Amino acid sequence: MRLVILDDYDLASEWAAKYIRNRIVQFKPSADRFFTLGLPTGSTPYGCYQKLIEYYRHGDISFKYVKTFNMDEYVGLPRAHPESYHSYMWNNFFKHIDIDPANAHILDGNAQNLEEECQAYEQKIAEAGGIELFVGGIGPDGHIAFNEPGSSLVSRTRVKTLAKDTIVANARFFGNDLSKVPTMALTVGVGTVMDAKEVMILITGAHKAFALYKAIEEGVNHMWTVSAFQQHPRTIFVCDEDATLELRVKTVKYFKVMTINKTPKFVWWLK
């Protein structure tokens, strides 16, 4: 694994955005060869999306030949609801860039048959040739997407009931009214994300520090599902100083030295 530690949230967002940008540009996507990107939602990746939009506006990147697959979506929440993940992606990303709407995939939490929807989603990923880079976040309980503690580490896209921790964490988006928070969601499985060629996890903030510790310094454990990525050949954890608060000094020192030596340079030959 690579552990990339930046001083604060803004720098971490910038690093992650630059990494995504560079990967797409170096891949040289075209009409016959799309770049497939897995995407998260939430407050953590918000800064990263802002930066990507900036790079798009500056002409450094195009999403014309990029296919995206979001990790999850609430069940039963109307798509136009301001807290649905469709709304999040539209307002914070899609409406500002040049992605073809047919290439932006998000699970439909209002589908008639949820199981079929999940299977169809796996099928779409397979047809797109698999995911090149899956970007994700981590919950305070160490979950990736909505793979709550206890989820199988080889799971596929399916319906999940949300854990109490997650519902409480999300209540702030629903006026702090627990009764208004959806209790079920469709989510890609741990196994689905493990199939990606490369995985990048964004973790910022002191409230995520314990989860990060459990994910990388303890063993692979289905109670902290992000730990599954210890067994993926190409994983990057991008975090800020606060998120490292529960890690051993030795771990942090080792990776900090590496980060200074390997920050992605500005891709200027694009133009």
Next chain:
Amino acid sequence: MPSNKSVSDAPITQFINCRILRDNELQREDLWVREGRILDPEKLFFDEQGYADKRVDCEGSIIAPGFIDVQINGGYGIDFSQASENVSDGVSFVAKKILEHGVTSFCPTLVTSPPEVYHKVTVSFLSVLPQVKVHDGGPHGAGVLGFHLEGPFISAEKKGAHPEKYLRTFKSGGLEDLMEVYGSLDDVAIVTLAPELPGSQSVVRELSRRGITVSLGHSAADLSQAEEAVQHGATFITHLFNAMLPFHHRDPGIVGLLTSDRIPAGRTVYYGMIADGIHTNPAALRIAHRAHPSGLVLVTDAITAMGLPPGRHTLGQQVIEIQGLHAYVAGTKTLSGSIATMDMCVRHFKQASGCSVQEALEAASLHPAQLLGISHKKGKLDYGSDAGQNVENDFLPFKLPKISVYYPESQRAH
């Protein structure tokens, strides 16, 4: 591939780099239009997997809903109240010209006139009313929302420039008088009358029942008479302060409706304001605005001379002299009417009242739409609204904003 055509084949236009007037504020959002309606881009993206066929860069301008002028008597040499062979040509001509001022919908106004002007008397097409129908606007000109019939059921004492010999009262008991004078009420949006005329209550009720806006004006009514009319259904005041009793602290008259506590719940009384800086002193404009900001409707009350170049013009029986924003009876200092354009009124209103850009724009778009009960379709830039909208540059007090009006197929109308 702009759209997978699951909803419509029509081209989609996206206005970028603009600020739009929505939800009472100026938002930094793009505006999407298809087939004359404002589109929800999120639905377009997810449901139809569509995006824009064409992008228009607004370079930072404001997009506002098209202005609605509910009181305009003519312009550019055309007088709507003049019976002629081709009234509709005259209306269309003015409709096209007022697009330049940002007006995309209007109510051609007829002042007190002889019955022939209203009726279709014989097969000779001299009458006005039947010749013009309600219709939507487009690049050809602003839409007609219906006539504004200002008179003849008004007060002799407050007739202003209306011809006394054609004034009428409710002799036969209301509706019969209306039909006798007007002939038909089919394409009528607003009727201005004086509520102190005996028998007016049943008229107000009947007109309101038919969905016609009843306006109080050219009247010597006191506050309780005005309030009674509102209770029967009146919702508008014609050019506040002009042609009515002045505000008096023991009987505020019609002006008192702005702060009356006897307005039925859920109802708003709107009031027309000629904000040309001449017909209303800016201090009076401010008093009205501060007393009842949500009811203020900007109107031009423009006369035939509006839009004509400075100098002398012979219009019908009169010779008018235009100097700047003033139109005088030639050789005198008597004002003969308003020649302000709607964009001038909006600008002057903002400057005189110190209100925000949003409020100034709403006074000319949202409020008249609410008055006429059409705000679900016009006066707003919400999803589903009709898309005759303005594009204006920044609203600095001393800079003349450039107004462009865009219509559905995104051909620039002006």
